[in-house]
Amino acid sequence: MAEIKIHAESRTEFGKGAARRIRRADRVPAVLYGHGTDPVHISLPGHDLMMALKNSNALLSIDIGGDNHLAIPKQVQRDPIKGFIEHADLLIVRSGEKVVVDIPVIVTGEVISGSLVVTEMNDVSVEAEATHLPESVEVSVEGLDAGAQIFASDLVLPSGSELQVDPEQLIVHVIAERTEEQVEAELAEAEEEAGIEHEEPELVDEEPAAEGDGSAE
Structure with a gap:
């Protein structure tokens, strides 16, 4: 840089x-x-x-x-x-000195339709030479399906950089996109756990039709 x-x-x-x-x-x-x-x-x-x-x-x-x-x-x-x-x-x-810095994780690519990308860490700590600090690290999710996981040990760091986080740290994983029915079910479950009750709408009886006065025309 x-x-x-x-x-x-x-x-x-x-x-x-x-x-x-x-x-x-x-x-x-x-x-x-x-x-x-x-x-x-x-x-x-x-x-x-x-x-x-x-x-x-x-x-x-x-x-x-x-x-x-x-x-x-x-x-x-x-x-x-x-x-x-x-x-x-x-x-x-100083030139030649190594320092520890955080660099952003850049997610690239498209997962298989019906899947979603969840980023668990937006940046990772690396050690690098002070005058050659990396700007970021890219993570490709191209073609990945639900269940795929990318850990810190999977990252391809720029030359001269060393990872300073747990290699087993989860960075990105891919999950199945939730259906509308699943979202509604989860919402209902959360409301039940929170004790939220929805009142049933009151039914209003219709007024009986007015009777004629029986007068002849």
Whole structure:
């Protein structure tokens, strides 16, 4: 993965007020740490950081006044509503160093008609060289039928990557698509267990037809 260069500025003000001022200037407060060094508090251009972190394991080259550090994102805090980045923790790494990161599982292909794919893990942990981190791992379900299972040990990882989860961890499995009758039966069973009772609609007796007054025409 190519390095993404971002120019940073040192910051000396801390606290919520300072963070708000930084964000109003379209920048993101961040901390750079690792390798036994003291944490370095910086701010980064918001748009540049957002674009760089479209890949969660982006390799960043942080330039602080001409002093460059290679780093990867370790924790990114986002606004729960608007989604913009509020704060970032960046881990300093070195070429040749191995680190553990989470990479997304990408499911590809189509299962046999009448089957559904259930993804048990959306990402897996792998160990890889810091400057050659994989972006994702693909899992093909092409032509699989109900009952098929794919475990962590079945994953084909990029060269240089090692699995860091239990090899027997279930990643994806294929199940039979439920019929409408099965869904209704499961719903009825769940309602019964929860003690939900449906009241029977009341039957309304029809009013008897009015009798004539017997008058002759």
